[in-house]
């Protein structure tokens with residue numbers, strides 16, 4: 001592929017950006033060749049410390065162990081709140097935009113401080129101590145941010161569970177990390193529809209005997225059931241709480257949060273992040289990648305239930321004393337103009353969203369964009385999946401009026417912060433390309449034997465050395481941590497993604513090379529969906545693969561084999577879809593259910609997913625070698641009845 005489609009940094013952006021091309025190269029060099037110097041400088045610049053570190057960094061990628069700023073002491077909320085109060089107490093910290101366009105709120109740093117301190121005291125009064133886990137299951141309201149920060153203030157560890165997850169998924173996550181306190185809300189509100197969060201939590205908590213406290217934020221005033229012993233209204237608890245709670249002095253390597261994410265096998269794993277390295281890389285990337293300047297209004301459209309919300313709605317922006325916008329609703333409510341109306345209303349300067357949202361809005365037509373005033377916008381960003389060039393062009397031309405650079409940021413729940421991305425004033429853009437590594441990041445491409453590929457080429461994307469916001473473990477299962485990330489290629493962190501490096505040394509992500517789906521930027525293991533499907537008594541076997549999908553990027557294509565004597569029906573299809581919704585959540589609804597009398601298997605019984613992926617994608621030219629199949633005729637039947645043509 002030729003990479004002639006290079007888009008230079010627009011107009012005067014480069015001269016005003018924090019980092020220009022020369023500075024990028026010099027800082028990158030320093031970060032790799034003189035890490036001690038580089039990181040000491042950045043850590044002092046971005047973070048206020050209670051006491052200094054004794055060592056910048058040690059790591060061992062044979063085991064995955066890593067430590068950054070060893071022995072340093074700090075509190076994340078001092079950095080995100082207290083230190084800003086003297087100069088920015090009255091500045092807006094959070095702009096909240098409600099689902100209803102008539103509703104919004106501005107929360108200053110002083111108000112943020114008061115709320116977080118009070119809630120921290122409430123948590124303490126309910127017995128929460130340093131190291132305890134607190135589950136947060138919330139809609140996109142400011143109290144979700146307060147809950148995260150209040151937990152961090154007292155040294156407890158939050159586990160935010162996306163509000164779109166089902167009671168079963170919530171229960172699994174609460175139990176896995178033994179959370180004893182849950183913070184939720186009566187209901188959420190999205191696109192004019194109510195989401196029964198408290199009812200979901202009640203259903204989950206029936207199986208979680210260790211949860212002694214459930215703090216409930218009043219959002220819609222919908223009717224909820226009440227457990228006098230366990231449930232507490234947020235507003236009532238806050239009303240009695242003191243407005244100062246001394247911050248716990250945390251060690252640089254103390255856990256800050258757990259966030260569950262899907263892998264290619266088994267149940268979701270609790271990705272563990274620690275304090276200093278995570279905060280530093282979140283703050284640095286927020287400033288440099290988004291070229292954040294004092295007073296900019298910055299909006300990341302992610303949900304706080306995902307890592308993007310953690311790093312780029314909460315920790316990065318607040319550490320930098322920024323104005324961060326949080327949006328309760330959806331891009332298409334009341335209509336497909338909503339994002340741009342919010343940009344106009346709050347004069348948003350920096351806007352960060354996912355390719356799936358861009359594609360769905362692109363489909364609605366340009367008028368929804370051009371009807372609005374987007375002259376405040378200075379920079380655009382994307383995250384979550386590779387962005388296709390058509391969507392990139394539309395984002396660039398129609399949304400950004402060819403004025404705003406686009407930063408295509410590649411990273412993962414496990415990496416904690418951006419890893420590959422153009423810096424907007426420094427690196428020319430290529431539609432669909434995540435371009436260059438951030439400071440301190442050493443990407444490599446490995447061939448199937450684990451040998452590093454030099455120069456242009458394609459291979460498995462791995463990282464050669466630790467970076468500050470690296471995952472530190474899988475909660476409660478270090479064996480799984482090593483197995484998942486540090487065993488495929490000895491001595492490297494393996495990302496699970498494939499990538500291509502072009503003539504300029506720039507990286508193009510080609511997608512997951514493992515059994516992980518990326519549906520609308522949401523990560524899901526094929527194994528999770530399969531386990532849900534086989535719970536149905538009429539299902540003998542299920543195999544799930546990704547398939548091309550115009551809006552979602554990837555759709556869910558499920559091959560289902562029924563028990564003998566059972567017949568496929570529309571009824572059964574609906575039952576299977578609802579089982580996935582119940583076990584995981586609405587994002588796990590299969591797009592296609594293919595009734596398969598048999599699945600292609602090797603003689604040793606292993607399902608040949610490669611073939612299933614090709615049939616689902618309607619790519620029939622080279623199905624590869626089917627001679628090792630136990631029964632090759634199965635494939636002909638699947639092809640004949642394929643659902644995408």
Ligand code: WT7
Pocket residue numbers: 261307308382383384385386387408409410411412413414434495496497509511512518521522523
């Ligand atoms: C997977 C990680 C990190 C925040 C959102 C998702 C894919 C992410 C890009 C990008 C191509 C991307 C990768 C990665 N991905 N960003 N800019 N270009 N692919 O976090 O749920 O942990 O998913 O998302 O496949 O491995 P996540």
